[in-house]
Amino acid sequence: TKMQFQPFQSYVEAPFWQKLSTHKLENLRLSENNVTLHAHYAPADFKHGKPPSICVDRMSLDQEYVVPPGQFAATGMVRIFNTMESFREFDKNQFLKDSGLELWRLISSGEALQNPSVLSKFTLLTFGDLKNFKFTYWFSFPGLCAPDGMQMSAPRPLPSSWSEALTGQLFKSFADVAGYGGSPGAWGNSGANLGYFLIRKPSEDCGKPLEVLPLKAWREVSSCSESTADEWILGFVDPCPLPQAVGWPARNLVMLAWSALGLTKFSVVAFRPQGGVSSGGCPKSVVFDVSFPEPYESVSSAGFEPKVVGWERDSKNRLAPRVIDLSPMMDPNVLTETAV
Amino acid sequence: MQSFLHGVAEYLTPVKTSSSFREKGVLTPEEFVAAGDLLVLRCPSWSWEKGDKSKLRSYLPEDKQYLITRNVPCRQRVRGLEYNDEDEMEADGDSDWLKTHKNHESEAISDLPEISDRIGNLNVDDEAPKVEGSPCDAPAGSDAPPAGANSSTTDTADVCDSMGVVEEGDTMTLWQGKGYMSVQAPDDNILKTRTYDVCITYDKYYQTPRVWLFGYDEDRNPLTPDQIFEDISQDHAHKTVTIESHPHLDGVAYASIHPCRHAGTMKKIVDHLAESGKEGRSDQYMFLFLKFISSVIPTIEYDFTFQMDA
Missing domain, CATH: 3.40.140.70 (Ubiquitin-like modifier-activating enzyme ATG7 N-terminal domain)
Known part of the structure; x- marks a missing residue:
């Protein structure tokens, strides 16, 4: 598909x-x-x-x-x-x-x-x-x-790819930064910058919790990420309810990952919170993989x-x-x- | 409804309530705000609004003048509802104030196919029609030429004028028409549906919340008053629903459900709860109130799900 x-x-x-x-x-x-x-x-x-x-x-x-x-x-x-x-x-x-x-x-x-x-x-x-x-x-x-040659996998249900604990941590981390449940969130209550984010997914056995970070943290975290086995994943709040597609915001996010973040192979989580408050979860979220045929640097000089x-x-x-x-x-x- | 009341009753814990709430079914502005806060917290589709400055009510916080939920689906007309005993809530004694239908609750996605079956013959052209040779009919993959720049009008919905816009086919775009679709079977359950903006204001005179409606048809055009009356139960249309200026907005008229009997009805609901040994709490007023309002507008699917804390 x-x-x-x-x-x-x-x-x-x-x-x-x-x-x-x-x-x-x-x-x-x-x-x-x-x-x-x-x-x-x-x-x-x-x-x-x-x-x-x-x-x-x-x-x-x-x-x-x-x-x-x-x-x-x-x-x-x-x-x-x-x-x-x-x-x-x-x-x-x-x-x-x-x-x-x-x-x-x-x-x-x-x-x-x-x-x-x-x-x-x-x-x-x-x-x-x-x-x-x-x-x-x-x-x-x-x-x-x-550009031609960019490939995306079909979206997979997040619960089939991630452990229940990790999926739960994703919702909780997001709820914390978003201030769900009434108390002000770490990123403020406005929702202005919450639509797109970074997910630091810890390696299986390190015991650290998953973290949700603002996109602008990329520069500093990417410079020190080589020292850990953590996986960095892009996330966005998905307005699309369909299992086989994702919402329009993913389109420009993928281009951002390729150009500004310099990635050619990466995963994206379409975050689909439900419930909206402390009792919610995100079991209908999906994850997909993206690969670009060449790094952005190699086409930017040619005026892509x-x-x-x-x-x-x-x-x-x-x-x-x-x-x-x-x-x-x-x-x-x-x-x-x-x-x- | 029985289970709803039960659910509410279970949740209720006896804490102090305003005496006027339980005795008369009315709210103070402070209680209105507290009840609204709980609604917003539990049902994120609702939010507080400021309204126009010129219409600010001093007895309410500036940023909590009224409540709104937008883009609320309304899939069928009231006359399309099939009334039967099973659907109706057991009214208490001689009162007929709650004539509620199960399908309003629309708890689960699994309701959708059933509703779409019922609404089937009300829909015209669910699928986007293909107009052969029309320059506008240019979704993915077509090399349509630009429309003539001298096309005469766009005022008629039937005349398509692309105004020279050309968009090359893009295989990454999922075009599925503009209707609502069933999540389970997106390909064949595209529903075109009316939508409503629903507001709740505080009526100082009646000391109750008051509901305001603004409706749109499938093409996003405002519904006329006559069309709105199609979505109001026949017991109330033209009697308790009128078209009036919105109390917090300039220049736009909304349909309003007149609050003259709200307090009495809310009192009965509170009494009903009391009979089963539970005390109604004024901050939960809005959930009870919206349940009652759903008997007036049974097909407008606003959210008032009473969620329990985990």
Whole structure:
């Protein structure tokens, strides 16, 4: 079976559009510049089988955005067009490529290690007919394509690869850094940098516990890891509930491991916490192996640039923008008619 | 329901409770916050929100003005529910305040196939249709040419305008349509489903929580009030549910379940618990309350699982 990445889809809370209108009218006015947008996503939902969703909410334009507890940060941008014509004629192919290559710069330079939420990048292009509460919009989730020859194993259930004790330690270590259960976590409570991490898996007989560390710790731990038999594994919080695939975040993480961390053969854990609080576990997590045909150093000088994919499909799975008509719930005239 | 009450009752330990909670079924703002805190702790899909500054309620903490859970699935309309004795909770005496259906609880993934069977004939085109020759129909592997830049409109959902976007096929991407899917059989159980944002505010007048709903159809368009009423039990639609301005948000209307009878109902639930020798605790109010609300909106699958600490 072939390994695949399940794409994100967008979930926009309706009040966001109202905030966006206000921001456009009062602050941006005629500017069509990119504006930073914050969002969040949830771990895999096994109860309902929800598809992985980047949730843009009414606070997403707020500079002091706080990721809701139990959610994970995605960093993106919105560009609001003044007319439908400028939206239509905007060179979107170039735009996605530029967005992806900007992300690639952050990844390959190692800057993304400091702020891993950029790996869950998204963009939103939109035109709002503000008078009629109608918005045309198109999300993308830039995903970098690995070079030909990169191979990934099919995902294996974590409990079949790891001992029960190790799987339990993984959940506990993560819960500690994430602050599950109410007390502040070691990495803060915001979830901002919790989406991607390093796992130090001790060798079988050394008796040390497993550890979860931030990605940015890589430089220091890798320099001294030769002296131990510990295994270093990459981890990410997986929004995908499927046994045979993993979520979109793995896509850019794999590229980060190859370029910034200099790895050619490594394992990745798609961490799928359940329960969310002290009583939870992660038995549906999966692990997979990745191998690149050559080290990044040998292609970087030749100016390697990854292909970028990631346009969101519409509800019929077509390459097209979506339209949302909020007038039933926003237009005061309509509201007067239905109020009881 | 019997087992739910039992589960709650088992968990309850007699500690001090507010007298007004047990006597009248109402909450103080402090009790509302404590009950909300417990809900958020136990059910991570719920979180606190600040709301708009202009609508700040001073009697609640600034960062705990109301509760929200987003993107809650609603797979079938209320009229699609099959009412039968087995599904209904035994109402206590003459009261009919709990008409709850087992499938709301949706405890396990194994429920999904059954629900999908039932909903089967309600769905239109679960699979993404292939439109021959459409430039937009370009998932993996196709070399579709860009769409004409002079396409006329995108306002109609049926007219597909890719606006010149081309994406080369990418075999690493798992395209499975946009619907919810069964984890067990992802290939053939793609469900398109409505979703809701559900809010709980504190109603100062009635001194109870109050539920607000904002719904979206399969294409992410807001549901009209009439469509929302399809997801509200017939005993309550148009009587206890109205479309009103959200108390903490500017400019957007939500459907609201009117709280005039919440306190009385909660009182009965507490009495019911007391009869079985258990005392209701005010910080567990939200779990009991959401169970009761599920009789009003039986197909909206928000989470109120009462988890036990290990």
